[in-house]
Amino acid sequence: MAKLSPVLKQATPVLAERGEGVHLYDERGRRHLDFTSGIGVTNTGHCHPRVVEAVRAQAGTLIHGQYTTVMHRPLLRLTERLGDVLPEGLDSVFYLNSGSEAVEAAVRLARHATGRQNIVAFQGGFHGRTMGAAALTTAGTKFRAGIGPVMPGRALAPFPQAYRYGWDEDEATRFALRELDHLLATDCSPGDTAAFIVEPVLGEGGYIPAPPAFLEGLRERADRHGVLLIADEVQTGFGRTGRFWGHQHASARPDVLVTAKGLASGFPLSAIAAPAALMERARPGSQGGTYGGNAVACAAALATLDVIRDEDLVGNAARTGERLQEGLRKVAADHPRIGDVRGLGLMQAAEFTAPDGGPDAAAAQAAHRAAAERGLLLLTCGAYGNVVRFIPPLVATEADIDEGLALWASAVAAC
Numbered sequence: 132m133a134k135l136s137p138v139l140k141q142a143t144p145v146l147a148e149r150g151e152g153v154h155l156y157d158e159r160g161r162r163h164l165d166f167t168s169g170i171g172v173t174n175t176g177h178c179h180p181r182v183v184e185a186v187r188a189q190a191g192t193l194i195h196g197q198y199t200t201v202m203h204r205p206l207l208r209l210t211e212r213l214g215d216v217l218p219e220g221l222d223s224v225f226y227l228n229s230g231s232e233a234v235e236a237a238v239r240l241a242r243h244a245t246g247r248q249n250i251v252a253f254q255g256g257f258h259g260r261t262m263g264a265a266a267l268t269t270a271g272t273k274f275r276a277g278i279g280p281v282m283p284g285r286a287l288a289p290f291p292q293a294y295r296y297g298w299d300e301d302e303a304t305r306f307a308l309r310e311l312d313h314l315l316a317t318d319c320s321p322g323d324t325a326a327f328i329v330e331p332v333l334g335e336g337g338y339i340p341a342p343p344a345f346l347e348g349l350r351e352r353a354d355r356h357g358v359l360l361i362a363d364e365v366q367t368g369f370g371r372t373g374r375f376w377g378h379q380h381a382s383a384r385p386d387v388l389v390t391a392k393g394l395a396s397g398f399p400l401s402a403i404a405a406p407a408a409l410m411e412r413a414r415p416g417s418q419g420g421t422y423g424g425n426a427v428a429c430a431a432a433l434a435t436l437d438v439i440r441d442e443d444l445v446g447n448a449a450r451t452g453e454r455l456q457e458g459l460r461k462v463a464a465d466h467p468r469i470g471d472v473r474g475l476g477l478m479q480a481a482e483f484t485a486p487d488g489g490p491d492a493a494a495a496q497a498a499h500r501a502a503a504e505r506g507l508l509l510l511t512c513g514a515y516g517n518v519v520r521f522i523p524p525l526v527a528t529e530a531d532i533d534e535g536l537a538l539w540a541s542a543v544a545a546c
Contacts (some may be wrong), residue, residue, distance in 0.1 A: 141489030144504045148271035151175025165508045166523045171366045173439045182396045182434040189430035198424040205429035217301035224411035226424035230391035231259025233401040237387045241326035241359045244412040249324045252485040255288040255336030270335035271514045286319035291437040294471045300342045321356035328361040337513035338480030343381035350383035359386040369393030372450030373476030395434045398428035444525040452476035458536035468494045479521040490515035501542035
């Protein structure tokens with residue numbers, strides 16, 4: 132009898148039978164408040180009726196039309212609809228299945244378009260587990276340990292992690308930009324640099340928002356040196372941060388945008404978007420794939436866009452995100468081991484810190500387990516596993532947020 136790989140570890144003990152909105156139900160019928168959203172995927176909630184109906188209808192007509200062999204309407208309609216929400220000028224789209232694939236496609240495009248080799252990534256970033264994406268990932272050594280050598284041409288610059296450095300946001304931003312300039316002067320010539328790739332909020336690296344001044348500093352340097360700016364919006368996109376795209380908290384527009392996770396409410400679909408004049412510089416044969424732009428996934432994405440618009444889920448994420456952060460700060464005020472609370476929209480985190488100032492992974496894990504025992508599903512992140520992250524579906528109400536906060540307060544007190 133076959134079994135799942137023993138390397139796969141469950142974050143919670145739940146065996147889910149069904150999902151509805153912000154809740155998962157296990158086989159015993161117990162209700163769990165899901166503040167993981169499948170790692171930021173089910174932004175419209177579990178089994179939103181409009182998404183379910185769109186999937187059912189599409190599955191009854193065309194499940195798979197490989198899009199370099201035949202074309203299908205769901206793909207064409209989705210591309211047109213994405214034009215309504217993508218940043219101005221990013222008018223050409225290429226579809227794939229996963230975030231890692233999309234990151235690698237963005238890197239390939241940047242190298243083709245510029246004729247340059249190097250990609251500058253930022254410390255603490257997570258861009259995927261495939262070989263190229265893993266080379267750009269420094270959210271933790273586990274993502275690329277033992278598989279080297281990985282893709283060459285990656286240079287690494289600091290991300291402004293203010294809490295880690297013990298500085299305020301402005302000082303951390305000045306430091307990070309100064310060190311990027313130093314990198315370009317000493318190790319990674321601008322003339323050899325194709326792109327900067329950055330998450331508007333570090334995901335696996337600890338849920339750390341990029342200060343607007345940092346993103347704007349990257350844009351200015353990219354323009355100065357003829358470097359492309361790639362925004363990895365795999366987790367921050369589709370309303371998660373209280374703006375449709377995470378980079379929209381700053382004035383810096385990317386040259387290439389990567390999206391996945393919340394795009395299709397649980398169906399595998401990812402994409403990169405760029406100006407047509409840039410996208411056409413990809414070499415023939417460099418874009419394609421068997422499942423990219425799957426018809427059912429595209430139908431789900433179209434319904435997702437409808438729900439986000441009609442139910443004002445971006446606005447709801449901003450409003451309930453403020454409520455969530457305020458509540459997390461109140462819990463932290465009573466528990467000194469929670470050293471920092473941070474985030475944007477419904478992408479929030481609490482970082483546990485030991486009395487000596489170091490990361491307290493044991494406390495974070497204990498609080499995480501205690502929350503699951505009470506019916507609140509959360510995830511941890513950060514290089515040391517000492518950050519607990521809160522990722523409710525964007526359909527979460529104020530009552531859902533308050534219930535989650537009450538369960539979290541109880542879990543932390545119990546630990």
